[in-house]
Amino acid sequence: VDPAVLKKMKTELTRFMMTYKFALDEMDTKISILQEEFQYVHDYNPIEHISTRLKSPESILEKAQRKKLPLNLATIRNELNDIAGIRINCSFQKDIYEIKDMLSAHQDLRVVEVKDYIKAPKENGYRSLHLIAELPVYMSDRVEHVAVEIQIRTVAMDFWASLEHKIFYKFGEVVPNDMRHELKEVADIAAQLDTRMEGLHRRSEQHKEQYYARESMKSLQ
Ligand code: 0O2
Numbered sequence: 001v002d003p004a005v006l007k008k009m010k011t012e013l014t015r016f017m018m019t020y021k022f023a024l025d026e027m028d029t030k031i032s033i034l035q036e037e038f039q040y041v042h043d044y045n046p047i048e049h050i051s052t053r054l055k056s057p058e059s060i061l062e063k064a065q066r067k068k069l070p071l072n073l074a075t076i077r078n079e080l081n082d083i084a085g086i087r088i089n090c091s092f093q094k095d096i097y098e099i100k101d102m103l104s105a106h107q108d109l110r111v112v113e114v115k116d117y118i119k120a121p122k123e124n125g126y127r128s129l130h131l132i133a134e135l136p137v138y139m140s141d142r143v144e145h146v147a148v149e150i151q152i153r154t155v156a157m158d159f160w161a162s163l164e165h166k167i168f169y170k171f172g173e174v175v176p177n178d179m180r181h182e183l184k185e186v187a188d189i190a191a192q193l194d195t196r197m198e199g200l201h202r203r204s205e206q207h208k209e210q211y212y213a214r215e216s217m218k219s220l221q
Contacts, residue, residue: 013057015139016073020084022137023146024052027086030109034102046095047088048155055083081113081132082149089158092198093118096129096152103133103150110134112147124180125187126161128153156190
């Protein structure tokens with residue numbers, strides 16, 4: 001290959017990857033701002049943990065080949081929505097939808113797809129809310145609209161998904177029935193934990209409100 005052509009290809013690929021890194025940086029900032037401001041206004045932080053990941057060029061190519069896509073950057077940008085991923089782990093299930101609404105209200109962020117694996121869990125028990133959002137990334141000579149996959153889940157959903165990912169997710173072969181059932185059962189137990197913890201949270205809020213109301217009555221007497 002002509003060295004000049006090779007150099008141009010390398011520059012294009014690096015700039016392509018950079019747009020996804022910048023999109024993740026922007027998302028990270030957006031979420032940190034929400035987190036800080038929400039804590040200030042509501043005296044409560046709904047986000048336990050945020051992590052970001054950028055697919056490596058090798059796994060982008062592997063996925064493009066698996067999907068039988070022509071190997072050019074424009075097609076890959078249009079067809080692969082999970083090159084940049086951000087995962088938001090929340091405390092409670094209600095926080096997931098609150099965060100979704102807050103992010104969807106951002107004018108520069110266009111939610112192009114929602115997959116609600118909480119209302120409709122996957123057959124193996126996987127639960128999570130997935131959004132594909134597009135946001136503009138301003139480069140020196142162009143604006144790119146870059147897709148980011150946002151996974152929002154509770155810590156209990158994340159516990160199950162992270163371990164299932166290690167145990168089976170990329171196994172690629174048929175998982176024996178008894179193990180499939182047990183994984184699904186464990187996912188359902190995690191969902192019950194979410195419901196119970198959320199119930200406890202609600203009751204504790206009511207309890208605290210009543211307590212402070214009683215205390216302020218006492219101070220008036
Ligand atoms: P990794 O290693 O986590 O990055 P598409 O991208 O639309 O072609 P798909 O599978 O329809 O592919 O998208 P979907 O369902 O939104 O899932 C994308 C991501 O969600 C996966 O990314 C996982 O991170 C997560 N996920 C989906 N299903 C499961 C599951 O059953 N178990 C676990 N642990 N994670 C899941 P990747 O790139 O496949 O994997």
